Amino acid sequence: MDWLQNINFIELIKCFITGGLICVIGQILIDKTKLTPARILVIFVTTGTILGGLGIYKYLVDFAGAGATVPLTGFGYNLAKGAIKGVQEYGLIGAFTGGVTASAGGISAAIFFGYIASLISKPKMKKE
Template identity: 50%
Template structure:
């Protein structure tokens, strides 16, 4: 049942994003920033953790989850180090995921011959 709930919640998030892209003049970059900021705000309001517990990977994988990870990292660093934690907490929390994305995309670029679209 957990897989079905994750699929439905993740699919609903993706459907909302697709509707935003199709029905508004918002560019993809703005929608992505909106998702990250929404995840951070929901984390700050203590709404995201119960949602994450219910939806599992359906809530943690999309960009909403990335925003929540940034918020959690900043909150933890601010509690431990004060004001300076505001600047380094988000980087510390997301460093592994961002590094993995960069490394694997670089490795894939070696394996596949990509061409620019015209």
């Protein structure tokens, strides 16, 4: 448990507050507009990709760590970062391979676990 000794509380608080605030922006969108969840996710991922491409989101990631990478804007940032890295390494073809390569883990995991969940579990009614 060596990681326990080098917990950086300032880092965790920065992460908590940044992540929380990004979610609050989403909550305001949910309550103040009639956007469906899918549209809100699209807005966040596209914003993240554009900010990532412009190099702005990187500062937020440096500041907040997982507080900026775990929200879907971070997923978008990752896509943009991957695409740029792909271009640097492979040129034109990298623009097409880079983004998905960088986020392959997340996408594959979601598909795989989604399929597993559907095998073993059934939806239930919300009972309150």
